[in-house]
Amino acid sequence: MKIDIFCEMMKPKMFFGEGQEHALILETLEQARLADELGYGCWWQVEHHGAPHFSYSSAPEMMLTAIARSTRRMRVGHSAVLAPIKVNHPMRIAERAAFLDHLSEGRLELGLARSTLPEWRVFNVEPDDVRRQLQQAFEMIPKMWTQERFSWSSPDFTLKDVAVVPKPFQKPHPPLWQAVGTPSGFEQAGRNGVGVLLTTVSTPIAAVEEMLEVYRREIKRCTPVGQTVNDQVALFTFVHCAETEREAIEHGAAAAAAWYINTAFTFFEAREHMMRTIDEMTAAAERDPTSPLAAYAKLTAEKASAPKSPTTALLDRLVAGEQVSNEEVYEILNADAAVIIGDVASCRKKMQRYKDIGIDRLMCFQQVGHLPHEHIMNSIRLVGEHLIPMFDPK
Numbered sequence: 001m002k003i004d005i006f007c008e009m010m011k012p013k014m015f016f017g018e019g020q021e022h023a024l025i026l027e028t029l030e031q032a033r034l035a036d037e038l039g040y041g042c043w044w045q046v047e048h049h050g051a052p053h054f055s056y057s058s059a060p061e062m063m064l065t066a067i068a069r070s071t072r073r074m075r076v077g078h079s080a081v082l083a084p085i086k087v088n089h090p091m092r093i094a095e096r097a098a099f100l101d102h103l104s105e106g107r108l109e110l111g112l113a114r115s116t117l118p119e120w121r122v123f124n125v126e127p128d129d130v131r132r133q134l135q136q137a138f139e140m141i142p143k144m145w146t147q148e149r150f151s152w153s154s155p156d157f158t159l160k161d162v163a164v165v166p167k168p169f170q171k172p173h174p175p176l177w178q179a180v181g182t183p184s185g186f187e188q189a190g191r192n193g194v195g196v197l198l199t200t201v202s203t204p205i206a207a208v209e210e211m212l213e214v215y216r217r218e219i220k221r222c223t224p225v226g227q228t229v230n231d232q233v234a235l236f237t238f239v240h241c242a243e244t245e246r247e248a249i250e251h252g253a254a255a256a257a258a259w260y261i262n263t264a265f266t267f268f269e270a271r272e273h274m275m276r277t278i279d280e281m282t283a284a285a286e287r288d289p290t291s292p293l294a295a296y297a298k299l300t301a302e303k304a305s306a307p308k309s310p311t312t313a314l315l316d317r318l319v320a321g322e323q324v325s326n327e328e329v330y331e332i333l334n335a336d337a338a339v340i341i342g343d344v345a346s347c348r349k350k351m352q353r354y355k356d357i358g359i360d361r362l363m364c365f366q367q368v369g370h371l372p373h374e375h376i377m378n379s380i381r382l383v384g385e386h387l388i389p390m391f392d393p394k
Contacts, residue, residue, distance in 0.1 A: 001355040001362055001392060002360065002362070002392050003041060003364060003383060003392055004042040004043070004044055004234065004361050004362065004363045004364065005043050005044065005365075005380070006044045006046075006236035006364065006365040007031075007043065007044065007046070007057070007365075008046050008054070008057060008365075008367065008368075009024060009025075009028055009056040010054065010055060010056070010367055010368060010369070011027075012053050012054075013052065013053065014053070015369065024056055025056075025063075027367075027373045027376075028063065028367070029066060030373075030377070031366075031373075031376060031377060031380060032067040032070070032074070033070055033071060034380055034381065034384075035074060036072060036073055036074040038380065038385065039384060039388050039394065040074055040384060041074065041361060042075035042077045042109060042361065043067055043071075044077040044079040044109075044234075044236070044363050045057055045060040045064050045076070045078060045079065046060060046079060046080075047078070047082050047113075049087075049122055050119070050122050051267055053263065053267075061096050064077075064078060064100060064104075064108075065100055065103050065104075068100065068104035068105075068107060068108075069104075074107070075104075075108070075109055076100070076104050076107055077109035077111065078108070078109070079109075079111045079179060079197050079234075080110075080111030080112050080178070080179040080197060081097075081112050082113055082119060083112045083113060083114065083115075083133060083134040083138075084115060084123065084125040084129065084130050085133050085156060086124060086125050087115060089157075090136070090141055090144070091140075091144065091159065091162065091164060093137065094140075094141045094144040094145060094164050095164060097141075097174065098164075098165075098166050101168040101169045101174050102166060102168075104169075106170045108168070108169075108170070108174040109177060110141075110176055110177065111176070111177035111179050111195075112134060112137055112138060112178055112179070113134070113179035114131060114185075115130065116269070117268070117269045118269060131188070132156065133156050134188075135188065135192075136152075136156055138178070138192050138194065138225045139225050140152055140157065140159075141176075142173055144164040145168050145173040146167075146173060148163065149162065150164060172226070172227040172228065173226060173227065173228075175195060175228075176194040176195070176226050176230055177189075177195040177197050177230065178192065178196055179196075180198050180211075181198060181199060183211050183214045186211045186212070186215040187214050187218050189215060189218075189219075190219040190222055191218050191222050192222065192224065193219060193222040193224025193228075193229040193231075194224075194226070194230050195231065195234060195360075196232075196233050196234065197234050197236070197363075198234070198235050198236070200235055200338040204336070205353055205357065208357065209357050212233060212357065219231050233361070234359075234361035234362075235359045235361070235363060237338050237339065237354075237362070237363075237364075238260065238338075238341070238365045238366075238368060239341075239347065239364035239365060239366055239379065240253035240256070240375075240379050241343070241344060241347045241382040241383050241386075242342070242343060242382070243382070244343050245343050247343075249326050251371065251375050252326050252370065252371070253330075253341045253371065253375075254329040254332075254334065254341055255324075255369070255370075256368045256370055257333060257368060258315060259368075262315050262318060310332050311332060311336055314328075314332045340364075344382060344386045347383070347387060348386075348387055364383060366380055366383075
């Protein structure tokens with residue numbers, strides 16, 4: 001299992017005050033250089049817009065270029081380009097990605113995503129259009145990279161005999177990925193023959209296993225959109241490694257993870273997203289009652305009305321403004337295998353669970369919430385020195 005890094009570029013004003021943007025950029029570059037020295041496999045950078053409390057990664061292709069030019073071995077991953085046409089036209093995605101592939105000398109990994117409700121509103125995107133436009137982007141971009149001239153005609157896109165330059169450095173083209181969070185997304189990624197980028201920050205490992213069944217079933221019979229099949233699964237979750245468990249607790253790492261989960265739920269308008277997901281899964285299950293989606297749709301609907309879990313109850317208390325000690329937050333979140341916090345031994349044990357279910361790349365989300373740069377750097381160092389050799393021996 002490769003050990004990677006996932007980055008939102010996060011330095012919330014509520015913790016650090018005004019004027020932190022420049023410091024954040026420099027700190028992120030320093031973290032990336034350290035990760036490269038320590039043997040991390042890939043640096044994954046998100047794309048978000050209009051979210052200063054959540055992510056400053058509004059121009060990830062520029063940050064990834066800076067990282068690529070200041071590192072030697074580590075791959076650079078866009079996780080993921082927002083694919084609705086009003087956000088990023090497929091031709092611009094293809095051009096920028098190919099250029100970055102050259103600047104990184106063939107180290108690019110390219111993911112695509114639908115985005116979510118708040119960003120659809122920013123760019124005036126119709127929610128019912130996004131999955132269709134994402135699918136077309138997946139079908140168009142590899143052809144733009146490998147054909148001398150390219151044409152396409154659909155209600156969403158019209159291109160006539162265009163030459164997309166440059167062509168990528170990697171041949172036939174960089175690996176393709178899809179950011180997914182629902183079984184229908186796993187299904188689509190599998191049909192397309194692309195890798196999946198997923199999160200378990202608030203998803204139990206057992207649920208991830210169920211969704212992976214959907215993906216593996218589809219990719220076995222896929223018609224790939226590109227000239228190669230990428231059947232890897234990359235998963236991001238919160239990771240903070242310290243010298244001792246006590247030190248990890250005192251750093252407030254669990255509180256930072258809880259803050260992030262609450263903030264993500266708010267930014268992504270998670271309730272609305274969850275209801276749309278249930279509707280999508282129910283429709284897919286009706287089309288194919290034998291699909292794993294059928295059982296998963298029923299399970300998800302039941303969970304939506306079930307009593308709150310300890311983690312959900314904790315998050316509600318924090319949202320309400322209750323002061324909860326670092327120790328209590330850690331005790332509750334540590335019971336959830338999806339959050340990896342502690343010393344080297346405890347982090348290794350939790351990482352092993354992901355390896356056991358077949359995760360190919362673990363994207364360690366370390367720059368979170370109020371954690372200061374020096375604690376993030378130390379966590380990156382401990383994972384690199386002690387855990388990468390265990391999971392990805394060279």
